[in-house]
Amino acid sequence: MLSGKTILVLGAKGLIGQEVVQHIMKKNGHVIAADVTSDETASTNITTHVCDITSETDIEQLLNQYPDIDGIVNCAYPRNSQYGTDALEVSSSSFNENVAIQLGSCFSLLKHAARHFKSQQKPLSVVLLSSIYGIKAPDFSIYEGTSMTMPVEYAAVKSGLIHLAKYFAKYINDSNFRVNCVSPGGIENGQPAPFLSAYKDKTLGHGMLSAKDICGSITFLLSDEANYINGTNLTIDDGFTL
Template sequence: MLSGKTILVLGAQGLIGQAVVQHINEKKGRVIAADVTSDKAASNDVITEACDITSEAEVEHLLNQYPDIDGIVNCAYPRNSQYGTDALEVSSSSFNENVALQLGSCFNLLKYAAKHFKSQQKPLSVVLLSSVYGVKAPDFSIYEGTSMTMPVEYAAVKSGLIHLAKYFAKYINDSNFRVNCLSPGGIENGQPEAFLKAYKSKTLGHGMLSAKDICGSIAFLLSDEANYINGTNLTIDDGLTL
């Protein structure tokens, strides 16, 4: 599906990023795996780069290094140390910082991706990771009995990403520049059993997803099979939003 394509993956060392890199590799794509630090040796199929997505200069420099890229996946998840505080305890400065770190960095990425496309005039597909909580209000009942919550910044950012994708797709107004969102349900990552059980009861039976569960859809959006799918939001949630 991705044979012959070069895909830039940002946040490549995270839970989802690692799964995406592996999946693209399995689909015969060439990967540029970028994260804040780069401590892995490059191979024929995976090139590692250091890039802080919150740095406008670093994002611009990275894209300028690779004029031949065919796709970009943003798995980066920058946040400050107060992230995840109860909504009524979040300071405005912390809220603003997290929105800037996450939504602001995606804006910079899309801006330079659009400039990259206009200068190279080569088809480019960008995939952003939103969330079901960018589509619907949180179900706070599933967090009862745990120390977890659904961060208010998360909802603001993920809903903003969906519209940002639509904005840039329409602004560039070219079928060869595609920007789409993927909105997964919860990704399992060591959450308490009580939460996993409560979450599963809200789905059609599978419950939490693994990072691997969303990689096929990301690969599809990057591929030529998804030509003319533009500015859309694909939800993968085992029925959570039904």
């Protein structure tokens, strides 16, 4: 599906990023794996690169270094130490900082990706990771009996990402520059049993997803099979939002 394509994956060492990298390689794509730290990887299908997505300079230099990329997947998830505080306890400065480093960094990425496309005039597909909580209000009942919450910054950022994708797709106004979102349901990552059970009751039976469960949709949007799919948000949640 991705044979001959070079895909830049930002946040490549994260929970989702690692699986996306492996899936792209299985589809015969070459990966540029970028994160704030880098490990040397012995493979002909992967190039590692250090990049801080919150640095506009890093983003610009990275895209300049790889002019022949065919796609970009943003799996990066930068946040400050106060992230996840109860909504009524979040300070305005902390909220603003998290929105800036998450949504703001994605804006910088899209801006430079658009410039890159206009300069290279080569088809480019960008995939952003939004969330079910970018399209619906949180279901706070599933957090009862746990210390978990749905961060208010998360909801603000994920909804903003969906509109940013639409904005840039329309602004560039070219079928060869595609920007789409994937909105997964919850990703299992060691959450407590009461939460997992409550979450599963809201789905059609599968419950929480694994990071692998969303990789097929991401690689589809990167591929030529998804030509003319633009400005779209693809929801993968086993019916959670029904």
